[in-house]
Amino acid sequence: MVILNNNHKNGGRPRFDTGLYAHVAGWGMAVPENVLTNEDIEAFLETSDEWIRTRTGIRERRIAGERESTASLGLRAAQQALEVADILPVELDMVIVATSTPEHIFPSTASLIQDQLGASRAGAFDLSAACSGFVYAVDMAAQAIRSGSIETALVVGAETMTRVMDWQDRSTSILFGDGAGAIVLKSSEIEGGVLSAVLRSDGSGCDLLGIPTVGSQDVLLSPEMSQNGHLKMHKMFMHGSEVFKFATRVIGDSILEALDKAGLTLDDVDLIVPHQANDRILQSAARALKVDKDLFMSNVERYGNTSAASIPIALCEALEQGRVEDGDVLVFVGFGGGLTWASMVVQWGVPDEDMQTHRFSKQRRKLSYIGARWRSRAIRTRRNLNETIDRIRPGGGRLKRLRHKADQHEDFD
């Protein structure tokens, strides 16, 4: 346990025994250009702009184009975040991608992004905690930084939710959109950054919201898991009203618990950046906490629910709108499939002297991206070439010779 001296009574902030803090040093977002408005949906589903707006606050969402994917959106967001942090990809020690719509079961989308960035010294993995995934991932990275095990991490939330929609199901397909957001976390001895986090799960809610995939054949046999009596592989199912009740129940308590852990109260909070699922959920959470709804950042109107990407996208837009200043106390709160929920308190800003600026780093980053593309291609080409040579070489090639050698060793033993 890294947290020490969490001095609540004196209103003290948490201190970490390593003296290290994890600060947000960079941020970025990427959304597809294609916009799908409520009116567009009216053309193929029995619904209306009025119904969607009044129930959810959503007017439009973005849809990934044919050449876009979870990794390509995540990569764009990551490159922006590296730009803002002014660091080179080789400085990254860890890449985590929170997603429910990965490119593959494996390799991880994080590995693809790590490769395309040229982050050759980073470990990479995907994290699955649905719409809470980004907060979970930031906490994993922040803990690794505060323990002294790593210095710099990239955390991405990236989704192509529209590809897992059952477009005949009007109660879910109207809610979701595609996009990505990313932050860079850096180690610093200056107090601040990620101050606390509270991560929770209640798997008994697994039948309320989910996407069945390859390991879940038996799940398909339980029709009660789907509202309309059938489940579709790789398509989302949801019991909207139950999820609504769950979300409104957990948000407030989770925020208060994370604040308490950070030695702070609601009065200290400058902005809450929540998962963007539904404007009515946010209104209800604001009422429960007895705070002005404006304390909650909201952009659900333009992007719908982008799952793990929604918090970093909302954060980027809050920054763009000048709603975040150095020293501000922010709360991130996520909730969704699992069921999972998570809150995190972040004190914004890293003093300038802590940040190294690299001369020519913009050009070096660009070179790194180009180099990464060629390196990756070259490695694959060389491997394919070797395989071809092995296949056509008389006598069965390298593999056979290696096997032969191994056999000889066995004989010797």
Ligand code: COA
């Ligand atoms: N357009 C028009 N009518 C629709 C509709 C749509 N897109 N979707 C559902 N309806 C209908 C239903 O069929 C139902 O009709 P019926 O009464 O004739 O059976 C009626 O509207 C009410 O359905 P209900 O599901 O009770 O609506 P609701 O007020 O609960 O709103 C949600 C539905 C999905 C908007 C709401 O439950 C919600 O936002 N839940 C949270 C979902 C969420 O955020 N999930 C992600 C969390 S990470």
